[in-house]
Amino acid sequence: MVAKFLKKILLIDLLIGLWVTLKYTFKPKVTFQYPERAKPTRRRFRGILRLYRNEQGQPLCIACKMCQRACPENCFDIEGAKDADNKMRPTRFNWILERCTFCGLCVEACPTGAIRFSHEFRLSTLDRRNLSFAMDQMYYDFDLQEHLQGELVNP
Amino acid sequence: MPEMREQLNNFPILQNVFDKLSRTFPGQELVFSFDRQELAVRVPKEHLLKILTFLKDDCGFNTLSDVIGLDNLNIRKEGEKRFAILYQLYMFPAVQRLRVRVEIGENEVADSIVPLYPAADWAEREIYDMFGIRFAHHPNLRRIYMDDEWDGFPLRKDYPLEGKK
């Protein structure tokens, strides 16, 4: 009982609190300077969706519209046709980034692995029209930052 | 109904509830169904409060998990009423569940069970807001999500997905 009274008088619990915060003052900091040092994205990071090509540079996409059916927000608008050596190729592949929730259902539905997540997460832009992509803008080698922030980067 | 008893054999408490209900309410047409280990009973609208009080006091269903509103416009059979309200009851500490179902017509008034289970207050307001089913002597029946002057009841089947233009 006396110990409790002494503890109350000598403000022990407050001092313990101060000791904890003093300890944290000298601990290494958790935050870091973002633009100079970005956090590395992990292997399965879900950045913006990109279309991929096989080794011969042929687009992997066969316009089967499985991704269009799987997408809950119907961001896709795909049209396909048989090309020269009668393989199905997409003639139109519109995709709206604005609606995409990065849920990954399209990536799972795609039979040929044509559409996959990239590691690009800097997707801000000044004009909403930049957020809907045509087919040629969907490929992974497309200069995304130029498209999204063109006038900012080099006016 | 006897084959219903066999189904409940390995659920003694539910079997006991089934017997009590059939004994005390012989006349009313209580339709039992037991599927996926969940006992559900369909109850006529007039006897709802009586049955629920009986379930709460005598059978020990002391908590109400949820009140669920349904609009069976597309899947109702001939002559059936349009709406249905389900009361998901829960027995603590015996850990048993029971679902009581009531059929409500187009513009009939259901009676509120807030005096019995205070937990139903907001749930009933939500059903009124989403389906338009009015509840008799509910403490303050107002819309809970939508704006008070909102016209139409969003969760009805005939309410378009993108909303009325």
Added chain:
Amino acid sequence: MSSTLLYEFIIPLLKVAVVAIYPMLMVIVMIWLERRVVAWIQSRIGPNRVGFQGVLQPFADAIKLFFKENIMQCGADRFIFNVAPVIVLWSALLAFTFVPLGGTMQIGTYNLNFWVAESPVGLLLILGISAISVFGIIFGGWASNSKYPLLGGLRSVVQILSYEIPTGLAVLSVVFFSESMNMIDIVKKQQEMGVWFAFILPVSLIIFWISAVAETNRCPFDLPEGESELVAGFHTEYSGLKFGYFFMAEYAHMVLLSSVVVVLFFGGWLPPFPNVRFLSFLHKVPGFIWYFVKIMFFLYFYIWIRGTFPRYRFDELIKLAWKWLVPLSLLNVMLIALIKVL
């Protein structure tokens, strides 16, 4: 003629200028210190972009506040709304005239003493003037014509009044020993007695420090501007430079009360062990440096407390004042009186 003109007119004018600018400088240092220290406590880096290690951050804030549009609530009482921040800041700055920033320094023939005014009741004047800021807070709260500031204003009135009494009693116990209310005599007395009052009167130091934290509405007593309850308390409706005034006034009050604690209990400009022979080389360091070091410790302690403790509830706050601090300080004064008599 020119020497009297120099000594009687120009130097006091310079001193007044220095004492006017000194709180402003300290406010700037405080803004930077507060944001960095709380950040370090919370294991984050804190502002370090503007200028080297964020040193220009306070100026950035000041400029931002300057260009912010200051909105006035419709129906707000125009005159009182504008006067309130001025009262709060003015009361803090005026009280600095009686605070001795350092000892006397011998320059050529003239001994320059580091304070503006020396009055036999300096201590009383400081406490009185700094209490005027309560008016500013109530005016600010009342004139904003909205509920949250009103509640914030009411809370701060009760808080500051009920913590004025323990402050007064703690000061009284110090005056018993220093036999004078003159701030300079108090320090001289400590020099003469060779020991700081903090070691003689630890209880009144604790009481004074707790009331000092409560008087400046700092955590854990920051109910008048409790962010999570009253949005921002009495200065919710203020924006732009008027909010800047409140912001600066709070820091000026903190510096003021820290300097009072330093003068009363830790010997304003005395080196740590004034009469010990072999430590006399400490006298080489001018008084102002010692004063500044001690103040920085107390200002750091203010921020350290802010990063650690939760906020008191209103009735607990009042119970603490009336059930604990006032009786304790009364007992303390009686004890000190007994010791003095024997």
Added chain:
Amino acid sequence: MAFKEIELNMGPQHPSTHGVLRLKLAVDNEVVLRVEPVVGYLHRGIEKLCEHHTYFQITPYTDRLDYFAATQNNLAYLLAVEKLAGIEVPKRGQYIRVILAELQRLASHLAWIGFNANDIGAMSVLLYGFAEREGILEIFEEYIGARLTIHSLRIGGVPHDLDAKIISMILAALDSIPARLKDIEMLLSDNRIWKHRTQGVGVIPADEALALGLTGPALRAAGVRWDIRKNIPYSSYEDFDFDVPLGTNSDVYDRYLVRLEEIRQSVRIIRQAIAKLPGGESRATVPKILKIPAGEVFHSIEAPKGELGFYIQANGSEKPERVKIKVPSFINLQSLERMCRGYLIADVVAILGSLDIVLGEIDK
């Protein structure tokens, strides 16, 4: 002088209402007479959307309910769908689901400690809680690629298997939690100001809590031993032994202690699950087009905030006829009115924080 009530609006944009909630307080000079929460600012109509999407497409929507515990919402929905469709999830899949769900509970409780302490004034605890939660979000980013609304479970099991790297990350995160909890406890648990602010505040007796339908830590703080992981075990929770922390006098302080203890129990569960991780498949084979014959099911789990239940009515097509979500924060917020009567404004903030409500969940 005629007594005049002040009507104070706390919200919809207020620093401590955890999202878009408006509390209409009838106040008599700081003493709260009536509290009337107004909700609906974040209503996205998830139940209506569910009726127009297939069973696969609904899972990402459930992430957005309680966005601090996305995996738990997925788990509740998926267990209901699997019970309806009669899909049997392989043992390894169930264990991985338990690990992910308990990690999500840790993240949710650590975030909660930060918010509640920050509402009551202890700002630093917010940062310590979030720094600890960062380790768990890293695990989710490594496992599935996202941090908050992660969509980490699928019908029939889990999309990826746990490999050694993820398991080592999990064990590392679990090792650092007890030390951090000890710091937070040193800062808060026996701090007199924290005790003054939380003990005896927002008291609700056990029988009234049951009548109001309270669930989760708020109910367990009243001493009612109801944890669905123990009462109706799901997804092989019966294989793990953990105890259910109970409070005695059901105030804000007890809810704080119960959640602290729950964090320690979750750490225990995850360690056992990793130790006993069985081999085999982690996801059942599910047809691409899933049509569920007519029927209805109600299944609930123990989410961090309380009992989260899904009622699904199937009509034989690949889209559900009706999905009703029984949300714990909806019921907990409803009981705020009963808990706040007679307390001060500062207590309303503390009580609201102790109920750990999330507006995404309430407004659906």
